[in-house]
Amino acid sequence: MRALVVDPRQPESVRLADIAEPVVATDDVLVEVHYAALNHGDLNDARSGRVPAGAVLGSDIAGVVLRSGPTGPPAGTRVVALAAGAFAEQVVVAPGSLAEVPTTVDLAHAAALPVAGVAALRALRACGSLLGRRVVITGASGGVGRFAVRLASIAGAHVIASVGRHERGVGMKELGADEVVVGLDGIDAPVDVVVDNVGGPQLVSAWQLLAPGGTVQSIGWTSGEPAVFPPYSTIGSPKSLTSFLIEGRAADDLADLVRLVESGALPVEIGWQGPLERFFEATDALRDRRINGKAVLTITAPSPGELPHTTDSRSAR
Template sequence: MRAISVTEYGGPETLRVRAISVTEYGGPETLRVADVPEPVPGPGEVRIRIEAATVNPVDLAARAGHLAALAPDLPLGLGLDAAGEIDAVGPGVDRLAAGDKVIGLRDRLPVPTGAHAEAIVLDAAAAVHAPRTLDAAHAATLPLNGLTALQGLDLLDLRPGSTVLITGAAGAVGRFAVELGALRGLRVVASASASDEAALREAGAALFVGRDEPLARAVRALVPGGVDGVLDAAGLGIRALDALRNEGGFVAVNGGAAVPVNLRGTHVRNVWFRADTAQLEYLVRLADTGHISTRVADVLPLEDAARAHVRLAEGGLRGRLVLRPA
């Protein structure tokens, strides 16, 4: 691909790219691929020609209008993380250059074009060199869910040897959290379907509780007094909080189920995704050295975004659905 400098463009209307944005709230049938103005990077920004972009629950929420309070204006771009190649850079960018293979995270919601497109403009700080050992589809699964898991564990700030319960441990965020927690020397209690136990123990879980078991009772049977921290990736709320010891830490992923109060002196917080250069680079190193794993459930063309939304809503996937613009 020829690298094109920003100055070669007459303006944002000169060229157009295909993208999927929310133009009306509703079901998957409302999703359409449309031609939109090609984004042009400004100071401190890069443009990425997207090779793969994941579909996440936040995309389904945005399409249905559940994020209207956070991003009230339409059109609203879909797609938060992606892998591709930089083809243009704005002034002041020196860490990245045209031709670099990168992964990146869009952490601003109210923008008209997201990663479900042929191209996206991101702050340079939100993109890093892609893992050398992964193809674009697997690399695209790393930014959003890997950063959410990492930042959730950071909020818990547990010492090595502490116990942490991770709900939804077989999911995209939960699986990363199991691996990252084990790397920190934490004693991980994973909660998921019984069929996932072997895979989660291989990923680093020391203890396991089946999703159909009474959570708090089962956890406390394994860890008398309760765990030191909970990363609630499944959004179980009060049921997961009850497995926590007094004055322990609880982190709900992206809002999760409402936890009304800090019962028993516990410390309840939410983790929302945010781009972080150093943390993304750390995740890339872990992926390249085999310390964390990426999972792809299926790769679909951009035009099949509606089908991807239906499949994700049905649940049961192990790995992310990935869209390819071409």
């Protein structure tokens, strides 16, 4: 089967290869992958060595169950999953890492949920009640950011969407942002929560914006720059900086996100979509911040009766 594997000798440390089909343990689920979403973390995984050479890259999939153990969904079930090795035609998934997708939800949209949606959901939940609180989402035009803006709005927060350029703020108000700023310029009052996707100097500035008792959830570092805190930055009223990693079962969170998508409360924006062979085009667009929302790779053709997603690589809305 075709897959994108880590190869440090290649551009982006990735190459398209033919590999053996996976071996499925008794309790696991074998999924035919129709769509897989691309994340900044995937690019870092390949270059950093966190995913070893020869291993399949990727984490976000949506497709159809081919074979299942006693605790998994039956063959033919449409599912979304958080699983290692997502950029392949077939992937083995633990039952606790997937959720069923109803026929009313596009599988391409479902594929956008695992890393970005679960990260946004868990980071906001970690902050407690958001009702009436001032919440900043940095990197708001990206996949995680857009979900975080919408979820914070649903929770009753006063949402401030921070983007890199003015044009990246298009659509933020429709998602529920009360304010849209470039960087952190124009935020003239303390904030209670920052969900930070950017890192670097902007993380330092976000820390300085926090009200007493406030928190920064550091869930990404797309800037690739160091964060240097001035002396005495941590002296004063209590506030917190929390690191973040998706761990443990994702099934319940994925089911919650799918229900929100099905109800229309959580829109999914695909800013780029194309076949597995166009992976490098997607990585260039992602790194250059030319994608609003998610980049989704089409891995296998939809099964009979499955409506293909029609957004092409130029579509941003």
